[in-house]
Amino acid sequence: MGLFDNLLGNASEVDVSKLQEEAAAVMAPHERLEKAFKIFRDLYLFTDKRLLLVDKQGVTGSKVEYMSLPYRSITRFCIETAGTFDADSELKIWISGSPEPLVKQFGKGSNIVEVQKVLATYVLK
Numbered sequence: 001m002g003l004f005d006n007l008l009g010n011a012s013e014v015d016v017s018k019l020q021e022e023a024a025a026v027m028a029p030h031e032r033l034e035k036a037f038k039i040f041r042d043l044y045l046f047t048d049k050r051l052l053l054v055d056k057q058g059v060t061g062s063k064v065e066y067m068s069l070p071y072r073s074i075t076r077f078c079i080e081t082a083g084t085f086d087a088d089s090e091l092k093i094w095i096s097g098s099p100e101p102l103v104k105q106f107g108k109g110s111n112i113v114e115v116q117k118v119l120a121t122y123v124l125k
Helices: 003-008 020-024 112-123
Strands: 012-014 033-039 042-047 050-057 063-070 074-080 088-095 102-107
Touching: 020 033, 033 102, 033 112, 042 112, 074 112, 088 112
Parallel strands: none
Antiparallel strands: 012 033, 033 042, 042 050, 050 063, 074 088, 088 102
């Protein structure tokens, strides 16, 4: 993950093996971490059961918010890939009961199509 991506607020993919211990504290038994993306200290964790948004707050990052979005609550989603002049990709996720989507930015080097594939695998069951 590059510093430039961080400054722009873009997420970059992280090796899930490096996050297993940190994620294990909030994951259910037999839940499997599939993909992970990071912006500064915040994480987007895709498991086989849900999307987990980890928001580390404050200067030290000791205060952490974990937002759990079961795949069954995701009503639709879309991706916009990076183009020639637009260096980032975008993920939008609509949650049942909320009119506005969650919007996340991903760096040009991120595999946004893979994110869409993970969502499709679990949301479209």
